[in-house]
Each structure stands twice: as structure tokens, then as C-alpha cells.
Amino acid sequence: MRLRFLIFLIVSTAFAFLLAKHDVTHAGNETSRYSVVESVLERGTFVIDDSIFETPDKGERNGHFYGDKPPLLTFGAIAWGRVLKCFGVRYLDGGYFRAVYLTNVLVFVLSCLTGWFFYVGLRRRPRMPEPYRIAMSALSVVSTLVLSYSVTLNNHTLCAAAMMGLVLLLERCEEDGLTRLRAFLAGVMTGLLLNLEFVTGGVMGLAVFVFVLTAISPHRIENVLMYAAGAGLLILCEAGMNLISYGSPLPLYLSTHKPAFTEKNYLAYAFNILFGYEGFFLYMPALLFAGCACASPRMRRDRVFVYMTASTAAAIFLFAVGTSDFGGWCYGYRFLIPFAPVLLYYAAVYFGRSRPRLKRWNLFRLALVWGVVFSVVGVTDPWNASYEGSLTPKNALPEHFKNSFLANAFVFCWRTSPHSALTQFFMDSVYGREYALMYLMMELNNRNDYAGLRRLGEELREMEKAAAEDGQE
Numbered sequence: 001m002r003l004r005f006l007i008f009l010i011v012s013t014a015f016a017f018l019l020a021k022h023d024v025t026h027a028g029n030e031t032s033r034y035s036v037v038e039s040v041l042e043r044g045t046f047v048i049d050d051s052i053f054e055t056p057d058k059g060e061r062n063g064h065f066y067g068d069k070p071p072l073l074t075f076g077a078i079a080w081g082r083v084l085k086c087f088g089v090r091y092l093d094g095g096y097f098r099a100v101y102l103t104n105v106l107v108f109v110l111s112c113l114t115g116w117f118f119y120v121g122l123r124r125r126p127r128m129p130e131p132y133r134i135a136m137s138a139l140s141v142v143s144t145l146v147l148s149y150s151v152t153l154n155n156h157t158l159c160a161a162a163m164m165g166l167v168l169l170l171e172r173c174e175e176d177g178l179t180r181l182r183a184f185l186a187g188v189m190t191g192l193l194l195n196l197e198f199v200t201g202g203v204m205g206l207a208v209f210v211f212v213l214t215a216i217s218p219h220r221i222e223n224v225l226m227y228a229a230g231a232g233l234l235i236l237c238e239a240g241m242n243l244i245s246y247g248s249p250l251p252l253y254l255s256t257h258k259p260a261f262t263e264k265n266y267l268a269y270a271f272n273i274l275f276g277y278e279g280f281f282l283y284m285p286a287l288l289f290a291g292c293a294c295a296s297p298r299m300r301r302d303r304v305f306v307y308m309t310a311s312t313a314a315a316i317f318l319f320a321v322g323t324s325d326f327g328g329w330c331y332g333y334r335f336l337i338p339f340a341p342v343l344l345y346y347a348a349v350y351f352g353r354s355r356p357r358l359k360r361w362n363l364f365r366l367a368l369v370w371g372v373v374f375s376v377v378g379v380t381d382p383w384n385a386s387y388e389g390s391l392t393p394k395n396a397l398p399e400h401f402k403n404s405f406l407a408n409a410f411v412f413c414w415r416t417s418p419h420s421a422l423t424q425f426f427m428d429s430v431y432g433r434e435y436a437l438m439y440l441m442m443e444l445n446n447r448n449d450y451a452g453l454r455r456l457g458e459e460l461r462e463m464e465k466a467a468a469e470d471g472q473e
Contacts, residue, residue, distance in 0.1 A: 008116050009109070016108035019151050019379060022101045026446050027329045027383035028057030029069070033153055034100070036067040036245075037077045038091040046245045052091065059252040068252040071241035072195035073155050080106055104152055111150035111157035114341050115141045117164035121345060124171065128352040136348040140164075143371035144284050144340040145332050148378025159196040159338040165189060166204065167342060170211065170304045178215040183223035184230040186212060191234020193338075198253070199318055200338050205231055207311040211303070260324035263390045270320040273333040277387075277403035280316075283332040283374045284340055286367035289347040292360070296350060305346055312339045324390040329446070331378040331386075331404045377408050384408055385443050397442060400435050410436070411443050415452060418459065 024030045035053035039045055047064040048055070059068040067074065081091075084102055089095045119137035122128060141147050150157045166189045173182050190208050194201025212227045213220070239249035246252060274280050281288050293299045294309060319335050327334040351364055387402040401407045410426040417423060427436040437460065444452040 012109050012112035016105040020101055020104035020108050021151050022097045023448050024100055025383040028055050030153055031055035032057035032067040032069045033074045036074050037081055040078050041081045042092055059256045061246050066246045068256045070195055071245055075241055077103055107153055108150045111146055111161055112141055113161040114146050114164050117168055118345055121168055132352055139368055140341045140344050143368045145337050145375055147375040148331055148382045151379055152382060155196045156334050156337040159200055160341050162192050163338045164341050174304055178217050178223055180222055180226045183212050183226040187227040187230020188234055191231040195234055195238050203311050203315045207307050211307050259322040264324045278326045278333045280333045280336045284371045286371050287343040289364050290343040293346040293350040308342050325388045328388050329383055329385050331382040331384055374405055377405055380408050380412050381447055385446050397438055401439055
């Protein structure tokens with residue numbers, strides 16, 4: 001296993017250096033964290049008033065602005081930034097791109113732990129071919145939006161890795177018994193999830209609490225107390241980081257982001273975050289085959305499987321009811337990314353141990369390929385300008401770009417071959433030339449692609465000149 005882990009680190013690090021982003025988009029999920037990191041490292045303050053990163057995701061306290069994201073990932077990026085600073089890499093004095101790039105490299109490698117935990121889980125399953133284990137473990141990253149987002153500083157892919165780690169821990173509890181130490185570690189893991197994503201951590205915290213409470217053990221009360229101690233420790237850590245950041249133990253996120261229960265069609269919204277233009281299952285259809293596992297009596301006897309799938313269903317319901325912005329400017333419905341490897345894991349277990357019908361197996365493989373295509377397109381920009389639901393003003397340009405896969409594919413085609421038939425098809429038949437050109441300007445600005453903006457400006461001047469000549473004739 002040590003040799004396999006070493007190979008995993010080498011491969012994931014190589015892809016990290018190849019794919020990690022060198023720059024930051026204008027989306028708040030990135031800029032909010034980087035603004036705090038840069039302010040602390042360069043000015044010694046959590047106040048982001050003078051940061052080089054402009055962000056929409058911030059909160060005001062005592063006349064100053066602070067980043068409003070959960071603090072754990074930000075503190076981790078600050079610690080990594082101090083390491084980089086020791087080697088002369090700073091956000092100022094010409095080191096901006098290297099600092100961002102090396103931070104994203106680290107995030108990519110940590111996100112790839114999703115695939116390692118996936119592999120360790122499959123290794124525990126008997127009668128499963130080793131090539132199948134390796135392939136499915138790689139696809140847990142490459143065929144899901146974990147790949148798309150891992151190239152940037154984000155909490156979703158790290159949360160996905162933590163979720164797979166939690167699955168392994170709970171399976172160990174079922175196989176070898178729930179001890180007080182394992183109960184404590186389970187509490188730490190759910191506390192870690194809460195530090196990364198509030199809704200995901202809350203759902204999993206409650207589910208694992210019930211899991212520990214109902215486990216057959218002579219030390220049930222002690223296990224519950226140890227679980228509460230582990231979770232409470234991480235909650236106290238978050239409160240402490242909030243206190244250090246802006247003087248209050250309460251998350252600033254609670255005052256800047258409110259649940260959205262009105263101004264939306266619940267059925268239409270739920271459809272579009274699951275199967276529609278930002279659909280979780282549209283972008284990763286292989287996850288639907290976890291339903292085959294749900295139909296299996298053998299799988300339903302697995303307590304960990306039952307709790308994880310029930311928690312996934314609960315999280316889907318909460319996000320469908322409590323959000324209305326499709327995740328903002330982003331690629332696909334990002335809030336459910338932590339659950340993607342879990343669903344694929346149980347689909348992989350189902351197809352790896354049973355003898356499924358050939359038609360069902362072929363559909364599963366096709367769905368995995370589909371996921372690879374969608375995930376790779378997402379790598380080009382996981383924080384693209386797109387429709388934000390209730391946050392998008394009427395008749396605003398992003399409303400015409402509701403499907404972020406098509407938007408990313410269009411920008412990619414234009415940047416690589418602006419006069420190709422496929423690019424012209426996007427411009428004339430999918431969006432309309434006027435809207436397409438306006439979106440290109442918005443998205444190139446979002447990516448800080450100044451060379452692309454100059455090229456677009458030249459193209460617009462040529463079009464204007466041609467139109468003027470036609471008018472004279």
C-alpha cells in the first residue's frame with residue numbers, strides 16, 4: 001500500500017502542476033478567501049478593505065469589510081502562504097501568479113485524496129478485480145466535478161475528500177466495532193465537514209450522531225459523549241478562528257447569506273439543479289446508478305450505505321428548498337459535489353461485485369465517459385459567468401447562459417478556433433451573435449484574459465468596418 005500511495009502522490013502532483021490555475025476569477029468563492037489571505041500575509045490584518053482582490057462575498061463589521069467564508073480553508077491557505085513567503089513567493093512584488101498557482105497545486109493534491117480513499121474502500125471489498133478498483137478510483141475524480149473545481153482554491157473538493165474519509169471510518173466501525181477512539185474520530189470528521197460546508201456538515205453531523213447512538217456496543221453512552229467531544233472540538237476551533245478574524249465567534253456567513261424560501265418555483269428549481277441546465281446528475285449521470293445499489297437487498301443491509309444515501313437525499317432536499325441562486329457564478333450545481341464520490345462509490349461497489357445485465361453495465365460505462373467530458377470542460381473555468389436564478393436581474397446577460405457546460409464549451413471553442421464551424425454555430429444558432437459577443441467580453445474579463453479581450457476587440461472592429469463598407473455599398 002505504501003508503494004501505491006507513493007505512486008498516487010506522484011501522479012496527482014504531476015497533474016496538479018499541469019492543470020492548476022495561475023489566476024483568480026472574479027467569483028466571490030475565490031476572491032473572498034484570497035482577499036483575506038493576501039491581507040493577512042501582506043498587511044497583517046483580516047480587514048480586506050485594501051486587498052488587491054475585489055470580492056462580492058464579504059461582510060461589514062465596525063466599519064470594515066471581512067471575508068465571509070467559513071474560516072478553516074482560509075487559515076490553511078494563510079499557513080501555506082507563510083511557507084511560500086519563506087521561499088520568496090508573495091502576492092505582491094511580482095509573485096502573484098506563482099502564489100496563486102502553488103496554492104491551487106496544493107488544493108488539487110488534497111482534493112485527489114478523494115480518489116485514494118475511494119481506492120482504499122474498494123480494496124476492502126472482496127472479489128473485485130484490481131484494474132477495476134484503480135480505474136474507478138481515478139474516475140471518482142476525473143468523472144466528477146471534483147476534477148473541475150480542484151484546479152482552484154475551493155471548499156467543495158476538500159469536503160468531498162473528507163466525506164470519503166468518513167465513509168472509510170464508518171465502515172471500519174461496522175467491521176471491527178465502534179470504539180471510543182473511533183467515535184471521537186467520527187466527531188472530528190463531521191466537525192471538519194461543518195468547518196468546510198455548513199449544510200453538508202450539519203446533515204452529516206446529525207446522521208453520524210444517530211449512527212453512533214444506534215450502534216451495538218456495551219459503551220454506547222461513552223461513544224456518544226466521545227463523538228460529541230470530537231465534533232465540539234472542531235466547532236470550538238471554528239469559533240476561535242472567527243474570533244481571531246473579526247472579533248465574534250459567530251460565522252459572518254450567517255449574516256450575509258440567508259436561506260431562500262420565496263421567489264422561486266420549487267419544482268422547476270429542483271429539476272434544474274438535478275437534471276436541468278445546472279443539473280448535478282446531468283453533469284455526472286453515472287451517479288444515478290447508485291440507485292441500482294439502493295435496489296439491492298444486500299446493499300440495504302449495509303448500515304453505512306443506508307446512512308450515507310439517506311444523508312445525501314436529505315442534503316439534496318435542503319439545498320433545493322433553501323437556495324435559489326444555482327450556486328452563483330459556477331460550473332454545475334456545486335453545493336452537492338461532496339456527495340458525488342459517495343454515490344459513485346456505491347455504484348462502483350454494485351457493479352464490481354455483482355453480475356449486472358450487459359445493457360446496464362454498458363450504460364454505466366457510457367455515463368462515466370459522459371462525466372469525464374463534462375468534468376474536463378469544467379476545468380477551463382469552474383467559476384464561469386452564468387445564470388444565478390433570483391440573484392440575476394431581469395433581462396441580464398447571464399440569463400441567456402444558463403447552462404455552464406455550453407458556456408464553457410463556447411468560450412473554449414472561440415479561444416482555440418474563433419472562426420471554426422462549431423464556434424460560429426454557437427454564436428449564430430445557440431446564443432445569437434450579439435449576446436455571444438457580449439458574453440465573451442464578460443467571461444474573458446472574468447478570467448482576466450487580456451490577450452483574449454484584445455483579440456475580441458480586433459474582431460469587433462473588423463466586424464464594424466465590414467458593416468460600414470456594406471452600408472456604403
